[in-house]
Amino acid sequence: MIRLGSYIGPDLSLDPNMGDAKRALWEYLRRSPEERAQRRVPMDETFYLSEPVVEAVRRRCLEKCVFCERDGSFIQLRVETFRPPRDAAGGFAEVHSDWYAWLAYESENLILECVECSSRRRTEFPVQGERAPYLAAMEEVRRRERPLIVDPYRGRVETHFSFLADGRIEGTSAEGRTTVALLRLDHEYLCKQRGDDIGKFLADLRIHVSERPRHGEQVDSMLHRWRPFAGARRGVARRLFEGMEIAGAIIKGSISAFPVILSKAMDAAETPDRDRILQRISSMVAEDTTRQVDRLVYPLEDFRPARDTERQSSRPPAAWIERVHFESFKGLNDITLKSIPARSDAKGVPCLMLLGENAVGKSSILQGIALALIGPSEAKRLKVEPADLLRADSGPRFDQLSPEDAVVRIDFRLFGRTTIFTLDAARRKIRGASGPAGLVLGYGPHRYFDPRRSERPNTAHARVRSLFNPTAALPFPTTWLNSLDPGSFNEVAKLLRVVLALSDNDEVVPDVDGRICVAMGGVPVPLERLSEGYRSILAMIVDIGRELLRYFDNLEDAEAVVLIDEIDTHLHPRWKMRVMGALRRALPRVQFVVTTHDPLCLRGMEDGEVIVLQRDETGAISIVPDLPSIKGMRADQLLTSDFFGLSSTIDPETELGVARFVKAVTDLPDAQVDEANRMVRQLVLGDTALEQVVQEALSRFLSERERPKGTLRTEARAEAVQVILDALRREGRAGPGSEPHSA
Incomplete structure (x- = not known):
């Protein structure tokens, strides 16, 4: 510092x-x-x-x-x-x-x-x-x-710390x-970055000291306060020079003036001074290499912590995902998903939303992330058949001479951490980190609670089971809520207020019979009597609160990864439009990775947070690149964009009726063909060459985009754009009064 x-x-x-x-x-x-x-x-x-x-x-x-x-x-x-x-x-x-x-x-x-x-x-x-x-x-x-x-x-901020030449700190x-x-x-990761910078400083200092006339960077510039790790550099420099005689002067001075004083003394240093400085650098580096530094753990023993130390010490590390790569995992081969660096309109964690037709691997991605985060020992407890996790197009798999291993690699946003899940195809063995890489919760598309079941094991695999088992029910929320102390109950109530958009006069309260109720407009309604949509989202939110309160006192600061398959299930359109925004406001430090088929759920997401998956002409799954901005798009515009890929939101029966009408018109007797063709061209193709080309290009683009296999959407779009550009160039060369080109 x-x-x-x-x-x-x-x-x-x-x-x-x-x-x-x-x-x-x-x-x-x-x-x-x-x-x-x-x-x-x-x-x-x-x-x-x-x-x-x-x-x-x-x-x-x-x-x-x-x-x-x-x-x-x-x-x-x-x-x-x-x-x-x-x-x-x-x-x-x-x-x-x-x-x-x-x-x-x-x-x-x-x-x-x-x-x-x-x-x-x-x-x-x-x-x-x-x-x-x-x-x-x-x-x-x-x-x-x-x-x-x-x-x-x-x-005097710098006096609270001592830095070693290898980047360690006391x-x-x-x-x-x-x-x-x-x-x-x-932390080792931070000490390595700090040590690399100090090493560069000492190397530059050696060059400056050993060469005359002086070359390279001046000492005061090496210690400039705007530099990264300037405090560490200055700390090492003070250990090196403070109290040392250079050019007949004892190096000392205030913390702020130290770099300037040292720089002037170094410029005046003669050969004996420079030799002593080089020797001092070497001896300090050698001393620091063998020096033992105790690792401190918070909270320190010299003051009484106000919080639960057991909860503090057992807290898992933050597992925010920056990048996840799939190799031969189910239908996913050489697929990489990346989250955006930061949100533009809020301080919360960037999230991911996965779109695409059925069978393009959305649920597989959630499963792969869950397996990588919970670790191999917990993954085995899910009792998933290994054959179900390997490439679907690799044949019998286990009788191959060279089967392909399934690999999921996650690079985390913080601390330079990485975790890898590997399924050895030949031996049917799971390899990976020894324990969970972070706190992860997973919810399948069928989210309901069982009134007969109020407990769940405090294990990593149990928290993601419903992603792999559609019949796995969530614990009954009322029993757990009734068991909470007032402070924890209020934390969950704060969470519910945000997600359920309760008004200032609404409350979450127990009634006289011990049931937890949402009091809307002064009328208490028990949780189990709410609508299916309310119960679905409420059961999931309470369950998230249950798991986070195991490790965090304050849910607004809780850190985890939450995976939700088909987040739109059971929700009214109004809820779909606000669900992601509400979840992100309620739990700003939780990274949500969700799937959906509904354009309304894109509200609350930012550009770059939505990923569209598709199959190409070989059946391989890929990511659609160069998606348009989602800001300001209506639901119908989203449906007909590359996010969902429909050619039209018109009722299919209406489109079929138009097609039948066109066919009937074109089957008229010869005497009426010319007039009918003119009407059809006006209806379908337009009058001018430009209109005809645009119509034909758009029809071709939309047709190609809707194919489950075949030309990639982006290729179809590029081809359509090129056709239109060619038409514009031809139209411009023709000039006014020219005959239109044939479409």
């Missing part, structure tokens, strides 16, 4: 939306604790994505994460808050659900943070002693609190140790 200076915050006084956002926040904060218990803090996420805010924060934070010091060339960065906007926890102070919501829009509370540090930190904000009073101003909060996370804006204070442990700044 490196201390950041003051800056001029973003001017939001002219933004009309900010006034409304702040009023909504303050109205919520003035509610009673009982009223806030089942409601989430109303925060306008567009604030953190707006250009003035992003530019100001990026400039203030030197275009890099304030904690790990990686810039955008390493990892995705986004605007976050130093003090969390809700559910602050950790340290000696107790958990507060609404601490520090009132600082959500304070410019002095904004930082630039990478997605990995954000994933580790979440809403943890440990402090020594008591927290600041509720609704205290920013200055009072800073004056009265002692955070156990190093504040990048205050104090905390040298209580704040430093807590920061390292909480954000895993000593």
